[in-house]
Amino acid sequence: MFTATLICGTVLSYEARTFRPDPGDVVPCRHHGYCAVQQASGSVAGGASRPRAARRAHGELLDWLRGQSETTVHALLRRGFTLRMVAEAERDGVLDVDLPVGRVAVRRPIEAAPRGPGDDDVC
Numbered sequence: 001m002f003t004a005t006l007i008c009g010t011v012l013s014y015e016a017r018t019f020r021p022d023p024g025d026v027v028p029c030r031h032h033g034y035c036a037v038q039q040a041s042g043s044v045a046g047g048a049s050r051p052r053a054a055r056r057a058h059g060e061l062l063d064w065l066r067g068q069s070e071t072t073v074h075a076l077l078r079r080g081f082t083l084r085m086v087a088e089a090e091r092d093g094v095l096d097v098d099l100p101v102g103r104v105a106v107r108r109p110i111e112a113a114p115r116g117p118g119d120d121d122v123c
């Protein structure tokens with residue numbers, strides 16, 4: 001039996017490893033709508049295959065959010081973004097996500113250039 005422990009403490013069990021989400025995944029939670037997986041057991045997640053496109057997709061998510069201050073989880077899913085990407089953006093401090101309500105707030109303006117004025121590094 002493979003299990004996944006959510007950040008809220010709920011433990012979900014799966015019959016096959018392929019069904020079991022990995023830590024960081026956001027899955028339906030029977031108490032809160034959706035919660036992120038904190039820990040997965042049943043096997044060691046060694047060499048877990050993180051999709052290589054994730055980074056690029058992450059950029060696309062930020063790209064799409066640029067200029068917006070608020071959106072909904074539903075709108076993001078409709079655009080093809082995944083809950084995992086939304087959770088990652090939240091972890092990066094970019095978004096405030098209220099999954100039970102489905103509200104996504106952009107914490108700070110997303111700019112094209114990562115460096116703002118005020119950096120005085122000498123090149």
Ligand SMILES: [Zn+2]
Nearest residue numbers: 008029032035
């Ligand atoms: Zn929960």
